Amino acid sequence: MTILLSTLNARYAHASLGLRYLLANMGDLQPVTSLQEFVIGARTTDLVEKLLAHKPRIIGFGVYIWNVEETTKLVALLKRVAPEVVIILGGPEVSYEHGEQDIVRQADYLVTGWGDITFPRLCREVLRGPKPLMKVHAGEQPPLSDIALPYALYTDEDIAHRTLYVEASRGCPFKCEFCLSSLDKTAWAFDLQQFLAELEKLHARGARLFKFVDRTFNLNVKTSLAIMQFFLDKLDAHPEDPVYAHFEVVPDHLPDALKEGIMRFPPGTLQFEIGIQSFNPEVQALVSRRQNNDKAADNIRWLCAHSQAHLHVDLIAGLPGEDLESFARGFDRLLALKPHEIQFGILKRLRGTPIIRHTQDFGMVYDPHPPYTILANDRIDFATMQRLVRFARYWDLVANSGRFAHTLEMVLGASPFANFMALSDWLYENTDATHRIALDRLAGLVTKWLVLQGWPEPEVRTAMGGDYAGKVQAAPAGEGKKAVPQRQARHMDSLAG
Numbered sequence: 001m002t003i004l005l006s007t008l009n010a011r012y013a014h015a016s017l018g019l020r021y022l023l024a025n026m027g028d029l030q031p032v033t034s035l036q037e038f039v040i041g042a043r044t045t046d047l048v049e050k051l052l053a054h055k056p057r058i059i060g061f062g063v064y065i066w067n068v069e070e071t072t073k074l075v076a077l078l079k080r081v082a083p084e085v086v087i088i089l090g091g092p093e094v095s096y097e098h099g100e101q102d103i104v105r106q107a108d109y110l111v112t113g114w115g116d117i118t119f120p121r122l123c124r125e126v127l128r129g130p131k132p133l134m135k136v137h138a139g140e141q142p143p144l145s146d147i148a149l150p151y152a153l154y155t156d157e158d159i160a161h162r163t164l165y166v167e168a169s170r171g172c173p174f175k176c177e178f179c180l181s182s183l184d185k186t187a188w189a190f191d192l193q194q195f196l197a198e199l200e201k202l203h204a205r206g207a208r209l210f211k212f213v214d215r216t217f218n219l220n221v222k223t224s225l226a227i228m229q230f231f232l233d234k235l236d237a238h239p240e241d242p243v244y245a246h247f248e249v250v251p252d253h254l255p256d257a258l259k260e261g262i263m264r265f266p267p268g269t270l271q272f273e274i275g276i277q278s279f280n281p282e283v284q285a286l287v288s289r290r291q292n293n294d295k296a297a298d299n300i301r302w303l304c305a306h307s308q309a310h311l312h313v314d315l316i317a318g319l320p321g322e323d324l325e326s327f328a329r330g331f332d333r334l335l336a337l338k339p340h341e342i343q344f345g346i347l348k349r350l351r352g353t354p355i356i357r358h359t360q361d362f363g364m365v366y367d368p369h370p371p372y373t374i375l376a377n378d379r380i381d382f383a384t385m386q387r388l389v390r391f392a393r394y395w396d397l398v399a400n401s402g403r404f405a406h407t408l409e410m411v412l413g414a415s416p417f418a419n420f421m422a423l424s425d426w427l428y429e430n431t432d433a434t435h436r437i438a439l440d441r442l443a444g445l446v447t448k449w450l451v452l453q454g455w456p457e458p459e460v461r462t463a464m465g466g467d468y469a470g471k472v473q474a475a476p477a478g479e480g481k482k483a484v485p486q487r488q489a490r491h492m493d494s495l496a497g
């Protein structure tokens with residue numbers, strides 16, 4: 001094979017949409033190009049061996065925050081073992097501030113930004129000459145109608161076993177400074193009918209789990225409605241074999257027409273990822289995030305009460321201007337709205353994002369290694385930030401896992417953030433670990449904690465029995481919920497009582 005397109009995915013279940021876009025747009029080079037995906041954590045020498053077995057002349061790597069360290073090692077080994085193989089890099093992690101990156105120094109070429117047009121052109125020049133003089137090639141951004149859609153390249157195995165990423169639009173019109181999409185300044189839509197025709201083909205081939213990577217699905221209501229209608233039609237026609245769709249939405253924009261559509265989705269077919277990030281207006285202004293907090297809260301409340309959608313809401317700790325008390329207030333406010341999951345993220349300083357402008361004024365100290373997590377700022381010292389990191393991890397294990405629905409209520413009480421932080425501190429003191437805690441051990445620890453807080457032991461054991469014994473063995477999803485991921489199915493089960 002002349003050209004290999006490769007990347008290290010975070011998990012096997014994540015099929016790389018970026019690589020498939022490149023392959024779809026290779027033109028006359030497509031027959032001599034193939035994909036070779038890996039999963040992080042493999043031995044670098046094994047990967048080198050597998051790549052070179054194809055005898056490639058060019059390898060293009062998709063570089064992301066989760067794989068940059070391993071890909072750097074991979075490129076270094078490749079350059080030692082097979083220096084004649086031309087290495088071309090692309091992806092968000094190498095699209096900005098690339099002058100200081102080791103991986104870029106070792107590679108032959110770099111395509112920044114969009115690669116759909118520029119990567120195949122560069123490959124042609126490398127293979128047929130004249131040899132490109134420049135190392136860094138700014139990715140050309142063509143009209144979306146000039147880009148071939150990649151969905152036919154999902155294999156039957158992808159469809160059967162992996163999450164299928166799809167996009168109806170690229171870019172974002174908002175400017176939240178911690179986010180790479182803020183650099184887009186606008187959003188561009190793919191041709192809707194063509195996109196829906198691709199979804200139709202995927203569905204006909206058996207695809208049921210669709211994850212939209214659009215940054216703001218609900219921006220254009222007409223388009224959102226057409227896409228939702230596509231899924232509703234499938235649900236009507238095949239209620240015994242339902243689809244599951246995941247969308248990222250902005251929380252303060254939910255017109256009635258959208259609400260009507262959302263209400264028609266049955267349980268286990270729709271998930272929204274909603275970014276709140278912070279409820280503090282001063283923090284929002286500092287990071288240029290435009291959000292009507294009251295409207296956002298009303299909409300989340302409405303979705304919980306009137307829709308069957310699974311709600312996954314994001315908050316970020318460590319933003320400039322936000323101290324622990326402000327974050328705790330935001331957390332408690334969000335929790336009171338009762339979303340199914342709160343994704344508690346810690347701020348990361350992504351390459352290229354404008355949040356860097358606050359570094360000095362707010363004493364922002366970031367880990368220099370990926371994923372560039374904040375370590376401290378002028379309001380949250382390092383030790384406290386570490387407590388927040390552990391809170392996030394334990395929150396995932398105890399709350400987001402859906403394993404402790406009843407006992408969680410007892411833990412949270414009237415001051416959820418403070419009470420969960422106390423549990424988090426105690427768990428860490430007693431385990432010295434945030435990973436690899438077996439579920440039965442965690443259940444034992446939560447039980448002990450509640451008893452220490454004064455809860456009668458029989459009451460705790462009854463609640464834990466309902467949570468743990470009842471749900472641990474629960475089937476991932478019953479009839480009519482086949483496509484639902486397990487965690488979401490547990491949330492739905494616990495809500496059903």
Ligand code: SF4
Binds near residue numbers: 175182
């Ligand atoms: S955080 Fe969301 S709304 Fe803000 S710029 Fe990024 S994608 Fe857009």
